[in-house]
C-alpha cells in the first residue's frame with residue numbers, strides 16, 4: 001500500500017482534518033464532524049459586503065497559492081539577486097556619497113588654492129589695472145575642473161569668464177586688497193563651481209559600481225545556487241522523493257541514503273536520520289499495528305465464532321433464556337424464549353411493559369428486582385399459555401455483573417417443568433390414591449382415621465372403621481381374568497362411595513380389601529346401617545363384559561375408643577372382625593370382639609415367628625399316601641407341611657402359608673419344602689421303592705417368581721430324585737394369571753420331565769382350554785366334590801363328568817378327600833385311577849410313611865391302618 005498524497009481521502013490514518021470555515025470569517029473555525037469536507041459555510045450575523053470582500057481575498061489567496069513557485073532554487077536565486085541588488089545599490093549609494101563629499105572637498109581645495117596662489121597676483125593686476133593680466137588670470141581660473149564662471153569686480157569695472165550657473169553650483173567670493181595696504185579692498189573675485197560635472201562623474205561611477213555589484217551579486221547567487229543545489233536542494237528532493245515513494249510495505253526496510261561523501265552530521269544528515277528513524281519507527285509501529293490488527297481480527301473472528309456458537313447453543317437449548325437490564329429491557333433472548341413467551345416475536349430492545357400485559361410484566365419485573373436485591377439465584381415457577389397449551393416453567397434468575405462487580409442485568413434460564421409437575425402430581429396422587437379405583441390408599445386412610453380420632457377425642461363421639469373383603473374375588477380374577485377383576489373392583493369402589501356421606505372415607509388397601517372410616521359416629525347403630533347398606537350394594541349383580549357377576553362381601557367393624565385408640569389398632573381390629581365374618585359364612589358383617597382380638601394377635605404372632613422358624617428348621621413335612629385304586633398300591637404321596645409346636649400339636653399350613661405369602665417368606669419356605677420333599681422321595685427310592693412319586697403343593701407366587709424351573713432343576717440335581725418322580729400341584733388360578741409367564745415356566749418344568757397336577761379341580765373356572773394349552777398330566781378332584789359322592793347328586797355328576805373329561809384329554813385323575821370305602825368304590829367303578837384321603841391314610845410323618853412303604857401291603861377299600869391322632873390340629 002502506498003502512502004496517499006491525499007491521505008485524507010483514502011487512508012484514515014493519514015487523514016488531515018479538513019475543517020469547515022466561514023466565508024465571512026475565513027480565520028474562524030466552526031465546529032465540525034471528522035468527516036466534514038472542506039466547504040464554505042456562512043456564519044450567522046456576517047455583513048454581506050464583508051462577505052463579498054472575503055470571498056475575493058480568498059480567491060486571491062488561492063490563486064497565489066497556485067502561482068507560488070514550487071521549486072526552492074529559483075526562489076533562492078530571486079532572493080539572492082534581490083538581496084545582492086539591494087546591497088549593490090546601498091554600497092553604490094554609499095560610495096557615491098563618499099565621492100560626492102570628496103568632490104566637494106576638491107572644489108573647496110580649488111577655492112583655497114585660488115586664494116593662496118591667484119588672489120595676490122590678481123589684486124596686483126587689478127591695482128595696476130592690467131586688464132590683460134586680469135583676463136589671463138580669469139581664463140587661467142576657468143581651467144580649473146569644475147569652475148564654470150569667474151567674475152572680478154573692481155570699482156566700476158567688471159571682468160568675467162565662463163557662463164553663469166543658475167543652480168547646482170558653489171559660489172565663493174574673495175576680497176582683493178591693495179598690495180600695499182592689505183586692509184584696503186580694491187575689488188572682489190567671485191568664483192562659481194558647477195556641480196553638474198560632479199554629478200555626471202558620480203553617475204558614471206555609480207553605474208559602473210552598480211553593474212559591478214550586480215554582477216557580483218549574481219555570481220554570488222549563482223554560486224550559492226549551485227552550492228545550495230549541490231549541498232541541500234538535491235538532497236531535499238531525494239528526501240521528498242523518498243517520502244513520496246514511502247509505502248507501508250517499505251516502511252523501515254529501505255533507509256534513505258543521500259549522495260554525500262564523508263560523514264557530516266549536519267542538518268541534512270540529521271533530517272535523513274530522523275526520516276529513517278521515523279520510517280523505522282513507523283515500520284515497527286505498522287508491524288505492531290498490523291500484528292495487533294491481525295490479532296484483533298483473529299480475536300474478532302473468534303469472538304464472532306464464539307458468539308455464533310453461543311447463540312446456536314442457546315437457540316437450540318430447550319430451555320428458554322433471556323437477559324434483561326435494569327430497565328427491564330431485553331438484551332438477549334433465545335429461540336425457545338420467543339416460542340414459549342412471546343409468540344415467536346423478537347423482543348430484544350423492548351421493555352417488559354412493551355411485550356407483556358401490565359400484570360404479567362409487573363410480576364416478571366418484581367422477580368428481576370428480587371434477583372438483583374438478593375444478588376444470588378432466585379427460582380420461581382411461571383405458568384404460561386402458549387402454542388403448546390398451558391405450560392409450567394421453572395425460571396432460575398441470576399444477577400449478571402460487570403468485571404468491576406457492578407450488576408447490570410438479570411439472566412434467566414427457564415425450563416419446561418410441565419411434565420415434571422404432572423409427574424409430581426401423579427406421584428403425589430399415586431402416593432395417596434389407588435390408581436385403579438381412585439379411592440384413597442392406606443396412608444391417606446390412616447391419616448383420615450387419625451384426624452377422626454382427634455376430632456372424636458374433643459367431641460366425645462365414636463369413630464367406626466370397617467374392613468371389607470369381597471368374597472371369592474380370587475375366583476373372578478382366576479376365571480374371568482384380571483381385566484374383569486379390575487372392572488369389578490372399580491364398580492365395587494363406586495358403590496362404596498355411593499353408600500357414604502360426605503366426610504366418610506372409603507379407601508382401598510390392595511387386592512379386594514377396602515376400608516371405610518365413619519367419623520363422628522353418634523351411636524354404633526349407624527355403623528350397622530352403613531355396613532348393611534354396603535353389603536346390600538354389593539349384592540346387586542355386576543354387569544361386566546357381558547357377564548353378570550354376583551359378588552358378596554364380608555365386613556368387619558371396629559369402634560373407637562372401645563376397640564383401639566389409634567388408626568392401626570382400629571384397622572387391625574376391623575380386619576380381625578372381617579375374618580370372623582368370613583369364617584361365619586361370608587356375606588355378613590361382624591363387630592370386633594375380645595376373642596377376635598386374640599385370633600388377630602395370633603396371626604401377628606405367627607407372622608413374627610415364621611422367619612425364625614424357617615431359620616431354625618422348625619418345619620417338618622408329612623406325607624399322605626396316594627393309592628392306585630385298581631390295585632390298592634401306594635404309588636406316591638402328597639407332601640404337606642407341618643409346624644410342630646412346643647408341647648405337641650402343629651400350626652396348620654392354612655394358618656401360616658397365607659402369612660408366608662403375605663410376607664414374601666413363601667419363596668425360601670417353598671424352596672425348603674421342595675428340597676425336603678425331593679430328598680425324602682430320593683430316600684424312598686434308595687430303600688427300593690423306585691418309582692414312588694412325591695407331589696408338592698406350589699403356592700401361586702412360587703411359580704410366578706422368575707427362575708423357579710431352574711431352582712427345581714437344581715433341587716432335583718442336588719437330591720438325586722428323577723424328575724419323573726416329582727409332581728407339582730398347582731391351582732387353576734395359577735394357570736389363569738399371567739398366562740405367558742406361566743406357560744413358559746410350566747413348559748420348562750414339563751420339558752424336564754416333572755409332572756404337573758391341577759389341584760382342587762372343579763372349584764375354579766374348570767376350563768378345558770387351559771388343560772389343553774398347558775402340559776398338565778393329572779387332575780385332582782377337590783374334596784368338596786368327593787365329599788358329596790353318593791349322597792349329593794350334583795357332586796356325583798360333577799365327579800363323573802371330571803373323570804370323563806380328564807380321560808378324554810388323556811389325563812390321570814386323583815380324587816382327594818376320600819374318607820369312606822363307598823367313595824373309594826364309586827371312584828374306582830367310574831374309572832378314577834387314584835385317590836387319597838383319610839379313608840386310606842392321613843398325612844403322616846416320614847418314618848411312618850417309610851414303614852408303610854416297606855410293609856409292601858396294598859391299600860384296601862377299608863382302611864389298613866387306624867387313623868392317627870389329628871395331625872393337623874391347630875395349637
Ligand SMILES: Nc1nc2c(ncn2[C@@H]2O[C@H](COP(=O)(O)O[C@H]3[C@@H](O)[C@H](n4cnc5c(=O)[nH]c(N)nc54)O[C@@H]3COP(=O)(O)O)[C@@H](O)[C@H]2O)c(=O)[nH]1
Nearest residue numbers: 639640641652653654673697698699817818819837838872
Ligand atoms: N404351598 C403349600 N401348601 C400347602 C403345603 N402343605 C399344605 N398346604 C396347603 O395347606 C392347606 C391345608 O393343608 P392341610 O392342613 O395339610 O390339609 C391337607 C390334608 O390334611 C387335608 N386332607 C387330606 N385328606 C383329607 C380328607 O380325607 N378329609 C379332610 N377333611 N381333609 C383331608 O386336605 C389338605 C390337602 O389339600 P390339597 O392341597 O388340596 O390336596 C391345603 O390347601 C394345602 O394345599 C405345602 O407344603 N405347600
